[in-house]
Each structure stands twice: as C-alpha cells, then as structure tokens.
Amino acid sequence: MIVPLFPLRSVLFPGGRLPMKIFEQRYMDMVTVCLKESASFGICLLAAGEEVARPGQAPAVPERFGTLAHITDWDMPQLGVLNIVAQGGERFHILRHWVEPSGLLRGEIERVPEPAALPIPGAYARLVPLLRAIIEDMAKTAPNAPAKPYRFFDVGWLGMRYAEVLPIPLAAKQKLLEIEDGIDRLEIIYRFLESKGLLPEG
Numbered sequence: 001m002i003v004p005l006f007p008l009r010s011v012l013f014p015g016g017r018l019p020m021k022i023f024e025q026r027y028m029d030m031v032t033v034c035l036k037e038s039a040s041f042g043i044c045l046l047a048a049g050e051e052v053a054r055p056g057q058a059p060a061v062p063e064r065f066g067t068l069a070h071i072t073d074w075d076m077p078q079l080g081v082l083n084i085v086a087q088g089g090e091r092f093h094i095l096r097h098w099v100e101p102s103g104l105l106r107g108e109i110e111r112v113p114e115p116a117a118l119p120i121p122g123a124y125a126r127l128v129p130l131l132r133a134i135i136e137d138m139a140k141t142a143p144n145a146p147a148k149p150y151r152f153f154d155v156g157w158l159g160m161r162y163a164e165v166l167p168i169p170l171a172a173k174q175k176l177l178e179i180e181d182g183i184d185r186l187e188i189i190y191r192f193l194e195s196k197g198l199l200p201e202g
Helices: 025-037 127-141 155-165 171-176 181-196
Strands: 003-009 019-022 041-048 065-078 080-097 106-113
Touching: 003 025, 003 127, 019 171, 025 065, 025 080, 025 181, 041 080, 041 171, 065 171, 106 171, 127 155, 127 181, 171 181
Parallel strands: 003 041
Antiparallel strands: 003 106, 019 080, 041 065, 065 080, 080 106
C-alpha cells in the first residue's frame, strides 16, 4: 500500500485525534485529495529534519513506524490555511519512502493488524478511574479529546489513550506505539504512574 506521509513532532495513536494546521502547498494538495477520495495518509514522528520545508534543506526523515490517519473535520479560517482533525486508524511499518517533486513524502507501507480486544486484568483496574477523569476533563474543551466510543474495558484502547496523554518525551511515546503486546504496554504505563504516586489506592 502506498500513502502520502506527514512527518511531525507528534505521535498519533490508533483511536486518537490530532488537530493540524495545514498551510504548505504540498500538504494542501494532499488534504484536498484525501477529502475528495476519503483516503488516508500516514502520520509519523520526525526522526530527523524539520516539519516545514525550507530551500536547500534536506528532506524530513520519518520514523519507520506510524499510524494511518483519516480526516474527520476541517475548516478554512483564512485563505491559505486549513485546519483539520486527523483520527488515528491502523499502525504501519514503512517499507520504503521517497520524496516527490512537490516535496511530499510518500511511502510504501505494511499495515499492522490491531489485536482483538482483551479485558483489563484485575491488577490494572486501578488505571481505569484515572483515565476516565482525564478524558471527562478533555472532552469539555480539548480538540484532541479521544473519539467515542470509549473502550475502558479494552487493554489495547486503555494503553493507547494513556500513551497519548502522559507527559513523557516523544521518543517514549514512539516506543509505546511500536509495542505489539497490549499487556506489555499497560505494564510500562502502570509502573510509570505507580512510581509517580499517581494511581488511586487499590
């Protein structure tokens, strides 16, 4: 599968939402096509380079693991600026990538199937109330509040939501995105919150 790639200083997780401001022509053209064809594009964390292209600058280099995104909302507050909300779908590996004459990065990707929903093991039940409170607060005003339906019963969903809201370095978020086993991801998050004294008493 070949898709346009959008390297950012952000990590998009499956089921997450990412507000984006589009103003470069290469991305305006990409978004136009995606809206017209209901197509997806790939969002990857920047491994090297800059988000905004400048003359004489080397092309941005994406991390090899990203998330497919589709546009759920958009508006144009002023001419030449497009605001969109990208929602995360499946994760993917980049097999190869290249830069088109327009400057747009495009890649051949392999999708990573999402695992089936798994119930929350008893030891991790302490994670649920805290995330509920965080999401309830985000839902009031935050444009990146998770999309419904909420799945507090699912190991994978719970881990992804925590990974996107935790105040941790982008490199750590990228590692959490790449973890295949949802229980392993949840264990890392549990230990982190426990070490910070942020978990309610069990």
